Amino acid sequence: MAYLVLPDDLAKHDRLIHAHWIVNQSLPRGPRRPRADLYEKLRHQVLRKAMRPAHTGRARLGPWLRLQPATSTDDDLALTTELGRLTAEERAAYVLLHLESMPADDAAGLLADLGVPDPAAALRGAAAIDEHLPPLDQDALLARPPMDPTITRLYGHRTHPAMSRPTLAMFAAATAAVAAAAALTFAFGHPWASAGDNGPAAHAAGGRPDHLTRTRPGEWERTTRLDLDTWPARGDLTGDDAFTSGALAAWNAASTRDRDITRDHADPGPPDAAPQLLYAGHAGSARVALLHDSSRVARYTEDRGTTALELFPEGRLLPGGASPLRLAPGKLLMPPWVTAVKSAALDGGRAHWQPVNVAGGVASVPAVPVSSGCARGPVLELQQPTIAHGRPYTIIDLGGLQSANLLYEPPPPAPVRRLGPHQVDSAPEAVPWGFQLWGKLACRPAGPAAVTGHGPGSVEMAMAWEFWAGNLPDGGGRGHWVCTRYGLGDGGSRTYATLLDDRGATLTGQRSGTWDCSRLQRDVVSGTWWKSPKGRWYYLAAASRRVVILAADGPFSHPAVKKGFLVAQGPKGGQQPPGKVSLQAENYDHHPMPIFQR
Template identity: 35%
Template sequence: MAYFVLPGRGKRVHRLAIARRIVDGTARGTRDRSAAGRARRRTRVLRRALRPSRRLQIGLGPWLRALPAQLPDPALTTVLSRLAPHVRAAYVLGRIEGLPRYEIRDQLIELGVRAPWSAIRAAEAVQVPAPRGADRFGPETLRPVRNRSVLPLAAVVVLTGGLVAAVVATGGGGPREASAHSLRLVSAAPDAWTRGARTLDAWPARGDLAGDRAFTRRAAGAWSAATGDRRAARGTARLLYAGRLDGTPLAVMRSGGLLARYTPGRLDVAAAGTDPSAPIALGGGRYLLAPWDTGPETLTGRPLAVSGGVTAPARARTGCGRGPLFHLGSRTFGDLGGPRATALAYRLPEDRPDGTGRPARLGPRGRGIWDRLACAAADPAKPVSEATASGFWSGELPYGGTSAEWVCTRLTYAAGGTGAQAALLGGEVRPTGACDPGRPVSGTWWRAPSGRWYYLAAAGHGRVPHAAGLRRSTSWNGLLVGTGTPQAPVTLTAR
């Protein structure tokens, strides 16, 4: 704390030595280890660091000789040196010490700051670069100061590389933190979403284990130890949930575009997506809602119970366990196998689908379509944030076939990018390849109840399918119906 509050001028070695000397000086005669005693000592450290006496540079040799082999990254102090002293103190109190805003205000008033809220707001607006490294500066790496005073442990522990990493990534609002190796968990204040943008960073940590530091450290340690593209970025991760689910401890964390679910002995990592409101799957049909979403409804329109931001079990009514789950606001969310619920939508053939627009709440027909389509569209390896099924043909299949509908489903992937797949929903769900949601056309070989094979094709509104590679073809009920060698390749176009 003293190191970062000190003015940024001069060499790092001198600033670090002076910081240790300040803390050493405040320790003399200090025996009170209560919260009030620590607060009084913090005030003394801040006063000396804000206005360091020149006498601190005299006889600095013992502290210079006790410096660690490696010094903290200068990137942060370079940014802090440009700030007014009281703004610098507010930054350190909030982002290093993790104090809530009201305690920062009280501390600044104790230091004689006349406009504490202005300093706090200025500190919260500061953006700092990521550190180049995360070397640790623990007691075992720092040599003791050979001086008549005794260097307290706090003076050493505060200068850790993990601290610097936390300073860079921690948001304002008094976050709670739990460190583990090179990864540090932080969480937004419970009311952060009411005071700013409704983003994923505004989700507070919920669950009955959110305050269990031992458990959250283990969760952070497991993610920090992950390898390859499953590993969290260095610095911090957001704790979104820590609680017991059916008796099993569960932690949900987010780092950048990754979402991690930790249970003892297991860590699952997947793309988090960018939707700020999509519920997070906890398991057992329960979902963690965004803090601003409080009124989910079942598919029949009845309220779905919520406790602590977690829904009562909601499960799809399909054989594969995927499909629509509940309504939330103007949207319907479903399970397509990813770590977060997918916003599902459906457009009728007469709606002239163009592949644009946001999903709207599913009606009875849309729910029926997704009850059948979800099992074919679900792919847990590629989480989907939004999925819109656009019907472009419906009717009776020829030669004694059942009623059917052809749909083109546009998928927005949580990791970025989109895709679209067509499917013919008849007696069975038959995937029929890629499609263009704006100008859909698709075809497939189909076996009639008589046992004969036919090639069927359909196109979107105002377009007619044409197939090359068939012996002959005709139009029937809006379909192209052709004959030829079963399963032979066919070149399909639409005009």
């Protein structure tokens, strides 16, 4: 919308960038939930700003990276030329009629709300385009990728098939904002921007890069974006041209295969830029190289006469900037700002932190006993005194390229932390119970072993949120109800609810692909049958702190609720009572809370 409503006197590139800027300024702050009412408000803001653009000169747009939209055809040029003959009010009317498929009366009402003095005249002016371009041709042109200003060599995840039109529009608007933010970051923070001979590589015949790029040492100290672009090349084989050339050849071969697979389905984009060398050296008995481009990391391995290249998506930023990268079992390449590493095994007790040897940026991680269904770590504490607040952060190696950030959120009455869950570290302000809780989960169905088979390098965050803690009935001792959330590299999630007591753990429910137990969805309720130490069955349910209504109906008696905890008495002895249990919970806003129940 913004792209088509902006004036035609802007150059195509500048109009695209300004459209991104308008959408970014219009997006609401805080959690962005794809609701229809938010979409209508967003549409109103975008149209208002595009009809009355301010600061369209190059002074505002100059620093932005020159994003290159897909090439327009002559037909596309004809449409934008016709739009250029219209006033801003008429262009706004055009997008409401053609992009939004809005009835004329509704479009007139929205134009009036936008301050258009004569909506009927604006609609007549928009309809004049039909005299030069048939409506069917216009619809076909608007549906083609070249007319979509959010497509700027930016590839996202597959959209959910059940998304409504407003949801899709919100997704497109958010994508436009991401492209704009990426442009700013790349323009100001990329270490190759003035790297001289270390800049982007020339390409060999056929569009393949013919050498690797290397970031200058200490680049991370000169930028505010602590991602893989700022990592220098490390390892004892960085000067071995034969080895690094072999890694580059494997990269080129893999990129060619990917291009051959996708060329019939999408524009493959410009020729591949030369990848960045992150590491080349020995890791155990193997020789390993790590290569990186804007979206991928490759691990090239030569071991006992065999070679292999594995491609992984680049992970999201962690509190310290980036995750260590796994070179081989027990060998992790640390971010350059990490000054020391400690380790501790998840054994169910207090953490016993031991220093880890780090040489040339590679940490030699001690092995821990391995048993079926368990993931005991080790947990690593990474010291980063010169970064941000200087707090260490904790990770667990789950066997993939990336390690998972290990976190803990305590139950009420502990306050909700504005900066998010606690790191499970040894800092003075740490919560020691968080580490012990993860030790109790290590060999449970909700433990890290539940997601280690999801895919290499896919688990980026593991958070245990203890949303209720208290005394269990009938002499059951202390209970802890925990929501364990795993954030995956593809944007998905796996979430488990577990009731822990002195005798073990009960998995009480699981969900996938939701916001549950995150900062975007802090409400949760879970229920389960539970047998007390005296042999009586109880139906128990607990909810997080925002609950105002908690109720259950089923084959039990005397349900009672106190401080977000429901207890209902069942029979004594025997097997778990049969029959369906209906569990309900509402929060302060009288919205249903997500239910975890088996």
